[in-house]
Amino acid sequence: MYNITTIAGDGIGKEVINAGIAILDHLDLNINYIEAEAGLETFEKTGTTIPEETVKSAKKSDATLFGAITSVAGEKSPILRLRKSLDLYCNLRPVKSFNGTKSIKPNIDFLIIRENTEGLYCQVESLYENEAIAQRQITRKASERISKFGFEIAKKYNKKSVSCIHKANVLKLTDGLFKESFYKIAKNYPDINANDYYVDAMAMFLVTKPKEFDVIVTTNLFGDILSDEAAGLVGGLGLLPSGNIGDKNGLFEPVHGSAPDIAGKNISNPVATILSIAMMLDFLKEEYVANKIQIAVENVLKHGKIQTPDLGGTNKTNEMTTEIIKELDNL
Template sequence: MKDTYEIAVVPGDGIGPEVADAAVRVLRGAFGNDCPLRFCDHPAGAELYRQTGESFPQATFRACAQADAVLHGAAGIPGVVHPDGTEAGLDFTLRLRFELDLYANIRPIRLYPGIRSPLADVKAGEIDYIILRENSEGLYAARGAGAQLRGEMAVDTLVQTRKGVERIVRKAFELARASNGAPADGVRRVTCVDKANVLRSYAFFRSIFDEVAADYPDIEAEHGLIDAMAMYLVTRPGHYNVIVTENMFGDILSDLAAATIGGMGLAPSAEVGERQGLFQAAHGSAPDIAGKGIANPYGTVLSAASMLEWLAANHDDDRLARAASRIREAVSAAIEAGLISRDLGGDSGSALITQGLCERLR
């Protein structure tokens, strides 16, 4: 337990500064006058690149690496790219993932009371699972290392290591063990998603999954192919408890899953390693609505709650765990009471939602 936790806040681009500010206000509201968090803003992103030619200053990287946790708004502006064509701003999250070894990308998928799922007859409480995405290997590890020959051929390599797969799978079983199980039957289960029937790299992932599963006889283990999972998350979402998969597959599935609970605005994300953690909503920077006061802050607020939970576990600090629980309760109560942003079908603006959350916390 520490007296004060240093939180590096990187507002980023588009609506990033708005949702990051909302999350900081809610965090302060959860603690009142006795807040153990110290916030410090740092620049990074596409707008910074447009202004200075640098999207991720070394000083910001050092601050993030030294902080107890990093809270990020959003990154990227369409058309603002590096000379190689990759988006400026996205290098912020990618560099932190790989250089700080943030190997576990934890994406909770939960349907809240007051939100109507686009899936027919699915009600609140019937979708509640985690997609655990391996965050440091897979196909995305090839970024910047692939090859393009004469404009005629391009190659990227998918990387799987025994260490990388084993630790993400073990993390999945630990998350399942700490959970209440799948909504449909209460069974604690881990589903390995791959393409093992075609590609050796995924067969390797599956074989290590099976080895680790033997250490958790109390948790049900099962396999699913990525193409079938794209269907099953729509047709039987209540069956799932924890899903573990490779980097790119996890990226795709988590967006699909977010659609089933109302959209990306309710999709938090925690990217954690052994000592550092990055917390941000799964949505993009939405520059078309920036500054209009209609950005949805719930995803970033829920990510901030995940940040508190992670810090609480790492530092044995029950104050942070209680605050995280209260923030989640406030979000659920606010949504059920009708404080719903436009992207979710409501008409509440960012300020009204943030104020409502702070009042409930108070």
């Protein structure tokens, strides 16, 4: 039996999590769901965006499935709290174009691997009378760890290259350390090509030549920005899954927000959540089922009969979910 903590959150988070659970319930898996809270609605009830019980549940579970939350001004992000508490040092975002969707270019297929625990997102800030200062932390340990993860992923999926993205020409000490750590790890993988790019150049290359990249390894803020740019290449945030992965725990979530403007209308796209579930099952060593979900989603998108509004159609969340379940039955 797998113990899975589910955090629906706010807005469409509830809708996409329900869609994801419908997929899981249809599969031959023994899963115990543990519902937990986080987000704006939780803050309004309890005074905190993420209760300690939620963090404890995630730590004890085999994996966590996260929906979407609405941010609360002045409060720390629940997802950042979970990443740090569970030491989920890697944010893994597959970027893939699907037949039948409005991808800018066909045959895009690369992975962005973002260091999750450091950089500017360590949230160490100081406010003085006329200035505010944020601390950017980069350590050798974290830089080597995320670089190793990148090369191991490249080896697992038979990728030919790993690219380090940085700004070491300006941030000579912090990004200099990150780049140095990357090439130290690269020496252990002589069969995989290692290269590096400045982040501003990479922002352009993702648009002009995205098919040249296999695995991208970068720091927290740069990875956050590049991931959303990459989503624009392949049809939007409704199609991109993500995993927050550590040595012992994993948290999986769609990369879109809570979209309060469409919440409750049953028109949100559940694909990103369902693909995040496939990533979760792969993390749990259920590779066969994970691959089956991936193929089912790809087939439904390719056929184009069912499309939610973000894909140019008029179908509902539950209709997309039902169609994917039907496709699973045909595999």
